Amino acid sequence: MGPPSQPVQMSVASTSKATSQVSSSESSSIISETPIAEITFESQSSSTSEGEANISTWVDEQHQQEQNRKALNVAVDHITEGRISPLRSSLNTPWEEVTERQRNYYLKKTREVIATTMSVIAPGQESDLWRGLVQAPPFYEEEPAAKKKMWDQQTVQTLVKAYQEADTWQTRQQILSLFADDYTKDELQELIPGLSKWRIDQARAHASESGPGKPVQQQPIYRTRLNPVKTDHFLAFLTQPHLLQDVAYGTKTMKLDSGEVITIPAAIRTIIPSRIIQQYSQYCTSANFQPLPDRTLFKIIEVCAARQQKSLQGLDYISTEGAEAFDAICSVVDSLVQNGASADWAKTVTHKLKEGKRYFQTDYKTHVKLEDRCGDHCIAFALSEKGKETLAVKCNHSHEITCERCVEIDSSLSEVQKMIEKEGLLTEEHKSRLCFTFEQSSSAIYSWKSHLLRAVNQDLAKQSALQQLDKQSALIVMDWAMKFLPLKYREQMTDFFGKRGRSWPVSSVITKGDEGKFDVECFVHIFNNFRQDWSAVCAILQSVLQTVKSENPSLTKVFLRSDNAGCYHCAPLILSLPAIGKKSGVSVLRSDFSDPQAGKDICDRKIASMKTHIRRYVNEKHDVLTAEDMKEALESHGGIKGCRIAVAQTDEANKEHARQKWEGVKSWNNFMFETDEDIRVWRAFGVGVGEVVNFATVPQTHDLPTLTISAPFGPPQSRASHITTSAGGATSSALFCCPEPGCVAAFNSANKLGDHMDVGEHHKELERESTYDRIRKQWAQAVTGIAHGPGLASQSLEEESGVGVVGSSRVVNEGWAIRTVKGGQRMSDKMKTYLTDIFNRGATSGQKADAVQVAQEMQQGSRWEAVVSAKRVAHSQADYELFR
Numbered sequence: 001m002g003p004p005s006q007p008v009q010m011s012v013a014s015t016s017k018a019t020s021q022v023s024s025s026e027s028s029s030i031i032s033e034t035p036i037a038e039i040t041f042e043s044q045s046s047s048t049s050e051g052e053a054n055i056s057t058w059v060d061e062q063h064q065q066e067q068n069r070k071a072l073n074v075a076v077d078h079i080t081e082g083r084i085s086p087l088r089s090s091l092n093t094p095w096e097e098v099t100e101r102q103r104n105y106y107l108k109k110t111r112e113v114i115a116t117t118m119s120v121i122a123p124g125q126e127s128d129l130w131r132g133l134v135q136a137p138p139f140y141e142e143e144p145a146a147k148k149k150m151w152d153q154q155t156v157q158t159l160v161k162a163y164q165e166a167d168t169w170q171t172r173q174q175i176l177s178l179f180a181d182d183y184t185k186d187e188l189q190e191l192i193p194g195l196s197k198w199r200i201d202q203a204r205a206h207a208s209e210s211g212p213g214k215p216v217q218q219q220p221i222y223r224t225r226l227n228p229v230k231t232d233h234f235l236a237f238l239t240q241p242h243l244l245q246d247v248a249y250g251t252k253t254m255k256l257d258s259g260e261v262i263t264i265p266a267a268i269r270t271i272i273p274s275r276i277i278q279q280y281s282q283y284c285t286s287a288n289f290q291p292l293p294d295r296t297l298f299k300i301i302e303v304c305a306a307r308q309q310k311s312l313q314g315l316d317y318i319s320t321e322g323a324e325a326f327d328a329i330c331s332v333v334d335s336l337v338q339n340g341a342s343a344d345w346a347k348t349v350t351h352k353l354k355e356g357k358r359y360f361q362t363d364y365k366t367h368v369k370l371e372d373r374c375g376d377h378c379i380a381f382a383l384s385e386k387g388k389e390t391l392a393v394k395c396n397h398s399h400e401i402t403c404e405r406c407v408e409i410d411s412s413l414s415e416v417q418k419m420i421e422k423e424g425l426l427t428e429e430h431k432s433r434l435c436f437t438f439e440q441s442s443s444a445i446y447s448w449k450s451h452l453l454r455a456v457n458q459d460l461a462k463q464s465a466l467q468q469l470d471k472q473s474a475l476i477v478m479d480w481a482m483k484f485l486p487l488k489y490r491e492q493m494t495d496f497f498g499k500r501g502r503s504w505p506v507s508s509v510i511t512k513g514d515e516g517k518f519d520v521e522c523f524v525h526i527f528n529n530f531r532q533d534w535s536a537v538c539a540i541l542q543s544v545l546q547t548v549k550s551e552n553p554s555l556t557k558v559f560l561r562s563d564n565a566g567c568y569h570c571a572p573l574i575l576s577l578p579a580i581g582k583k584s585g586v587s588v589l590r591s592d593f594s595d596p597q598a599g600k601d602i603c604d605r606k607i608a609s610m611k612t613h614i615r616r617y618v619n620e621k622h623d624v625l626t627a628e629d630m631k632e633a634l635e636s637h638g639g640i641k642g643c644r645i646a647v648a649q650t651d652e653a654n655k656e657h658a659r660q661k662w663e664g665v666k667s668w669n670n671f672m673f674e675t676d677e678d679i680r681v682w683r684a685f686g687v688g689v690g691e692v693v694n695f696a697t698v699p700q701t702h703d704l705p706t707l708t709i710s711a712p713f714g715p716p717q718s719r720a721s722h723i724t725t726s727a728g729g730a731t732s733s734a735l736f737c738c739p740e741p742g743c744v745a746a747f748n749s750a751n752k753l754g755d756h757m758d759v760g761e762h763h764k765e766l767e768r769e770s771t772y773d774r775i776r777k778q779w780a781q782a783v784t785g786i787a788h789g790p791g792l793a794s795q796s797l798e799e800e801s802g803v804g805v806v807g808s809s810r811v812v813n814e815g816w817a818i819r820t821v822k823g824g825q826r827m828s829d830k831m832k833t834y835l836t837d838i839f840n841r842g843a844t845s846g847q848k849a850d851a852v853q854v855a856q857e858m859q860q861g862s863r864w865e866a867v868v869s870a871k872r873v874a875h876s877q878a879d880y881e882l883f884r
């Protein structure tokens with residue numbers, strides 16, 4: 001291995017130029033296919049080209065061999081007084097490949113040289129020496145002394161920074177694998193504080209299994225215009241949220257959270273794009289699509305890297321807002337420093353805040369458990385309603401362990417608050433402005449935390465339903481696709497945005513097949529015109545149940561799952577479910593809602609591949625303007641595996657359906673239908689026995705809203721996708737990794753990853769271990785051990801760790817993570833018009849609204865909702881970009 005790779009020097013100017021190219025709609029054709037500099041792992045120096053360097057390595061080595069032979073020949077000639085002929089060449093061809101004659105020559109020379117050497121070492125005892133030697137373990141198979149590469153300090157620091165910025169564990173693992181073998185575990189944990197041993201082992205395994213990165217293959221390049229269909233196909237792949245990768249690493253420089261720009265070492269610039277290309281070529285093989293040459297793909301990644309990364313955010317606005325809030329607090333700290341706060345103080349606080357953000361993005365969900373001795377992690381505690389026995393679980397443990405990573409977030413926030421309020425630092429006006437930002441940001445941070453915990457819990461509802469599935473039951477996940485706009489081949493961008501979109505309701509039906517495997521089938525209804533409301537959902541659900549029941553008569557029960565959208569989470573729909581059950585012969589057992597923005601997984605993924613499919617069809621010179629066109633597009637090229645499409649109209653009469661009322665229905669997230677009239681409800685899945693609500697006046701079956709199917713679902717596809725729930729090993733060479741924070745499952749195909757996310761269980765491992773983890777482990781040992789009582793254990797733990805285990809002054813409130821339902825948060829018409837305006841302006845000009853700026857413009861009334869709304873606009877524009 002050569003010296004450590006040097007960062008490839010590139011001017012910032014050329015990168016920004018490349019990035020700006022892609023924002024034009026013609027971008028794909030502009031990329032010229034000039035060969036890019038070959039990047040090999042053993043890059044020698046930035047001044048010579050790598051090709052030359054490789055040749056010169058070989059020349060050097062040959063020269064060295066020649067020198068060695070000369071030295072040996074001189075010595076042997078001298079000792080034997082010229083009786084032995086000189087060695088003419090060194091063997092560089094593998095032993096199995098050389099001829100018998102050559103072998104004999106090298107064996108003979110070896111014998112002569114060894115005999116000569118032995119006669120010097122032990123004159124007269126050559127045969128004893130030989131016997132001793134052949135009985136000893138072969139010296140040439142001994143462990144080679146650890147071949148540690150010497151990294152220069154700066155390169156390692158850059159690698160560590162890149163590691164910390166990476167979005168997926170797999171990229172982090174790949175980056176770590178570059179230098180994991182060159183440092184001891186202790187040294188690595190010093191470089192990356194808290195890094196768990198498990199992760200180090202994985203990274204080392206990765207380095208030895210797959211090698212620390214392969215260079216992109218050299219292929220002939222022809223200077224032609226890029227094929228737009230193929231380019232588009234690849235770009236669509238890059239924007240699939242569940243395949244989200246650290247695309248930014250394709251660039252030569254990377255902007256860190258802190259605003260600092262670092263040059264990405266060549267080693268990283270090669271490994272990540274090549275993984276993406278490998279993934280893509282696997283994906284193309286399974287979709288029977290001929291991709292562009294690798295080299296061109298590499299170039300595309302490089303050109304569009306920075307931009308893609310940005311537009312992928314905003315899929316879950318609670319998390320995005322939370323992450324942005326951490327950044328906002330950091331900028332509050334910056335302006336405090338400008339007004340005289342100490343720079344050292346700022347450095348420490350900023351570091352803690354960054355760590356906090358990283359914690360929520362990685363390990364927090366892994367820490368969250370149904371029962372835990374830390375109040376910040378105990379689901380039962382966090383979601384129990386104080387004073388309401390039916391909606392609470394009594395923990396039979398106390399919450400006496402504190403997690404220092406949770407505490408650190410609290411403490412850094414309160415430090416910032418104290419500094420804002422410090423006498424004489426800020427003017428009153430400035431103070432109130434920073435206070436405002438601080439308060440909204442800190443509330444966004446805590447919303448994120450609660451959201452993460454609730455999401456873990458509501459996911460358990462899905463797991464529990466899957467476990468209960470049998471031949472008579474199914475789980476239906478319902479969701480709404482983003483609006484899809486009609487597409488004309490060669491359409492002007494402005495025309496494209498001026499139109500009204502079409503919504504796709506997607507219902508994924510999961511059933512249990514043979515041998516404990518699951519089948520997933522997706523039913524999509526496309527309408528030319530309709531309202532996205534409860535009556536449509538009610539009609540769609542009936543249609544799905546009827547279709548499924550007619551094909552599988554033994555089906556009698558279903559579990560429902562959907563997100564929090566108003567058309568699902570409302571009284572009229574929920575109260576109609578018993579009647580729908582009666583009418584279709586399939587009764588609804590439960591209806592569970594995922595936490596807002598979480599758990600729409602299945603449908604989102606199907607929608608992503610549907611959009612790609614439609615784009616491909618349009619690029620083949622078709623127009624997709626009506627629902628019928630869309631069905632044709634989706635069924636082109638053999639359709640999409642497991643997806644069935646119907647065109648439908650809602651019936652006119654649906655308008656007259658009166659809305660049922662249920663005060664506070666939004667605050668319940670889990671519904672179980674016990675009888676036609678009794679519904680058992682929970683705020684959080686499994687927390688408490690629940691409350692029973694009685695509704696005597698439910699709609700009759702003939703009152704239900706219905707729809708007319710004008711083009712029916714295609715026939716059921718052969719159930720090729722039997723899915724096993726095996727957790728998917730954390731094999732480091734697997735290409736597709738699960739995007740769930742903390743989950744380390746990885747798979748060899750995009751489909752297998754999809755299966756894992758549809759019905760599998762996540763396999764969570766910590767990224768970093770903290771004192772909390774050690775205490776918890778020791779607790780577990782201590783309480784199961786006979787020698788120690790719990791009291792003893794906590795005492796000794798406290799002494800050892802120096803962290804307050806018992807009697808911490810920090811109070812975590814029971815029920816802290818319960819979602820508060822804000823009533824009647826309606827926007828004023830004026831505000832609505834204003835926001836719509838901004839959205840449209842952004843959509844037509846392609847220039848996205850800057851949420852912060854919009855919020856500032858709207859701040860006269862200082863309304864928090866205004867800020868939230870402004871951010872939503874910016875995020876939905878990001879959504880918009882996704883499927884363009």
Ligand SMILES: [Zn+2]
Nearest residue numbers: 372378381395
């Ligand atoms: Zn507890």
Ligand SMILES: [Zn+2]
Nearest residue numbers: 376403405406
């Ligand atoms: Zn914690």
Ligand SMILES: [Zn+2]
Nearest residue numbers: 738740743762
């Ligand atoms: Zn997973």
